[in-house]
Amino acid sequence: MKHMRNLHLMMASTAFLTLAGPALALDGTDMMKKLNAATSAGGTVITFEKAEADGDTVTATGVQVGSSSLPGDTLRIGDLTFEGVEEVEGGGYHAKTVSFPDIDISQEEGRFSAKEIQITGLTIPANATGDTLNDILLYETVSTGPIALNIKGKDVLAIESIESNLERQDGGFSYDANVAGLKADLSQVEDANAKEAIEKLGLTTLDGTVTMKGIWEIESGKVAVDEYAFDFKNIGRLNFAVDFSGYTLGFIKSLQEAVKTAEANPNKEEANQAVGLAMLGLMQQLTINSASIRFDDASITKKALDYAGSQQGVTGDQLAQSLKGLVPMMMAQLNMPELQNQVSAAVNTYLDGPKSLTISAAPEKPVPVPMIIGAAMGAPNTIPSVLGVKVTAND
Secondary structure, three states, X not given: OXXXXXXXXHHHHHHHHHHOOOOOXXXXXXXHHHHHHHHHOOOEEEEOOEEEEEOOEEEEEEEEEEEOOXXXXXXXEEEEEEEOOEEOOOOOEEEEXXXXXXXXXXXXXXXXXXXXXXXXXXXXXXXXXXXXXXXXXXXXXXEEOOEEEEEOXXXXXXXXXXXXXXXXXXXXXXXXXXXXEEEEEOOOOOOHHHHHHHHHOOOOEEEEEEEEXXXXXXXXXXXXXXXXXXXXXXXXXXXXXXXXXXXXXXXHHHHHHXXXXXXXXXXXXXXXXXXXXXXXXXXXXXXXXXXXXXXXXXXXXXXXXXXXXXXXXXXXXXXXXXXXXXXHHHHHOOOOHHHHHHHHHHHHHHHHOOOEEEEEXXXXXXXXXXXXXXXXXXXXXXXXXXXXXXXXXXX
């Protein structure tokens, strides 16, 4: 349990790193208190021993990061160095760079390390109310060097670098992120069946990247994620895209308040129910504009068919032919004739020569989430027409 708590704390510290969304002497203590107030809105708690200013440099010592959901447990970060610091109008702060010490944590048979962690262009609000852009924590770039998770002396997960950029524009932001050199070692999997499948599919080592880019318009709350892609060698590229509206600063603030209220409630069952109801209410403010999932094959489909076929005593081609006949029968049970025809045609095309498979939703007009929920509960067979769902292959 202690190991799991520390993993949660590492995640909390990562969330702090990736979402951290002049004439007078600087007050380092005041700056750190305001930084904690800004991160606390998202559930991340920052403590420190002291913060001293030397010109435009502030050094905070004994920094620890915790989570409001795990009181009493913290992850020791060490000393943070804020350079190029200046107090901005209203009492907030801006730092050109924030440098972190390298992280190296060992426990039992595991070890986690992260190097070259840095934030540039960090803006700390004077009052972290979240009411306007000036009241939230913002950054320009967050980056890291190598990251590794080692179990029993072997790196099971390694990342060459991570970079996330946030660019402020009129009325909103554009953002992008890149996880480069992502490698995972699955050779140590102990389950016999899983190990056999991994070896047959050639997945003992995963090697790829994760990329993301999009925009956020503050007033309308429009979020357009054009790319959220996982691209792995000898497997393929899986990309998610979504465009929805209603994710305003007010929505975020209401969500944070609902979570805080739940955390303060000692009756966890009651708290979870309250959060569920709050989420349901907030979801009614959202509108879906479009969405899609696309997979571009890089040889994994044929390998998967060959392996699955061998388990049933047939070839991969024979299994593919069987799937062509099985899919229409399965889809018929949903009572969605138009979607059934699309899926059957797309599956046939894809299995004949795997290249790409796309599921998209492009309604003629934006669809409120309550309408989707209503259709799912009352007439699920109408969802494809409500959302304008299409399924295509090799396009």
